[in-house]
Amino acid sequence: MTDVQAAPPAEEDFERPVPAERAPRKTAPIVPAQNIAGRALVVVIAIMTFLSCVTFGAVTLVRDTASVWENQISREATIQIKPADGIDMEIALATAAGIASEFDGVKGTRIVDRAATVRLLEPWLGSGFDIGQLPVPRLVIVTINEDSPPDFAAMRTAIATAVPSATLDDHRTWVDRLVAMAHTTVTIGIAVLALMLSATVMTVVFATRGAMAGNGHIIEVLHFVGAEASFIARQFRNRFLFTGMKGAAAGGVAAIAVFVAFSWWSSRNMATPQGDQAAALFGNFAIGSAGYLGVLMMVVVIGALTAATSHATVVAYLSDLEAGQADV
Structure with a gap:
């Protein structure tokens, strides 16, 4: 009986080890999501937004109250007989x-x-x-x-x-004073809003420069290896847009809570001396749908302004960097 020698196994019969897929490496963001400066910036933007919304609401209240006074006075004249x-x-x-x-x-x-x-x-x-x-x-x-x-x-x-002995008073003097007061109040309110927005812009500029200084070596490397300025600026813009919207939303909600609280207090203190005096000056503290829409627009404007300011600051920084490299 002859021995039959088995054929060697073919190469394809061996199972080759399949290399495990390498997990993608997570890249660290250029702008850290959480840091002390970011949290402080949220608080500052929230405060600025709160003050801006309160100023806007106060201007709306005074303007509406002055309009009511003007309409009431213009409906009547008074004859006084001594x-x-x-x-x-x-x-x-x-x-x-x-x-x-x-x-x-x-x-x-x-x-x-x-x-x-x-x-x-x-x-x-x-x-x-x-x-x-x-x-x-x-x-x-x-x-x-x-x-x-x-x-x-x-x-x-x-x-x-x-x-x-009779005199007629058509209240024109009072109406003119009310109109002048309303215009003055609106002008002051706009000036205060402009100052607050300017302060917010300057705060964002310093915060952006601080974030860039903390990550300056990364930014320079990315820039010199070919990363476009728009890409780097977009990273900062997205981060600061999120930060600005978060702070602005917090400030807007706080301002709305203040107006709701004052409106509730006014409704609970009707027919009392302090309630009547407050109602005579500011109405029922209700800013109406236009006022709440204005608060919402203020939140959006401050968030967009934060992002735009950060973007412009980064672009200006990179332009100065390129200019300094060219001089060398």
Whole structure:
């Protein structure tokens, strides 16, 4: 019996070891995601955004309140009749009211009676006094058509001729002062916002330069091996956009919380002296949908401004770097 020698195994029968796939190496970001400067910048941007939103909301409140005052005052004029010897106050009031009601543009007249006059004077004179024993002027309220106001000069002359002790006040002086105050407030608010945005820009510039100084050797190597300035600037812009939006969102939410809290306080303190005074000056502290939209726009603007400032700072730095290399 002959031995049959087995054939050697073929080369393909051996299982070759398959090299394990090498895990991709994680690259460190040029701008660290978490560092002390980044957290401090978030806090600074949050504070700046909060102050900017509060300023914007305050300007909105004052402007809206001044507009309400202007509309209320422009709807009415007042005839004041002072007591004088030989004058019958009731007849004088009726005469002045009748003359005013004859002019085009007058919707109606209302004589402030003795009881209403007493109520107006009670905060200063107390209750229980006799108005007939005091030389207190009496008033006639004239309701005006805002779209077609009357000729106040002619009305003033006619009333003064019939009732010499009567004077007509169309409140133009108060309206002009309110308009001037509103314009001044808006101007001051815009100036304050501009200063805050400028301070935010300068803060971002210093923060960007600080981040670049901490990673300067990496940036220079990337730049000299061919990395484009736009690539490096984009890394900073994305990082600072995230930082700016996070800080701006925190500041905007805090500002909205302040306005909501003041609005709640105003609603809870209605019909109280402090509540009435606050409502007379600032309304109900409600900035409305336009105010909240403005706060949202402020958050977006500050976040975009942070990113744009960082981008411009990096591009300027790299341009100076190239210029210095060319001089060498």
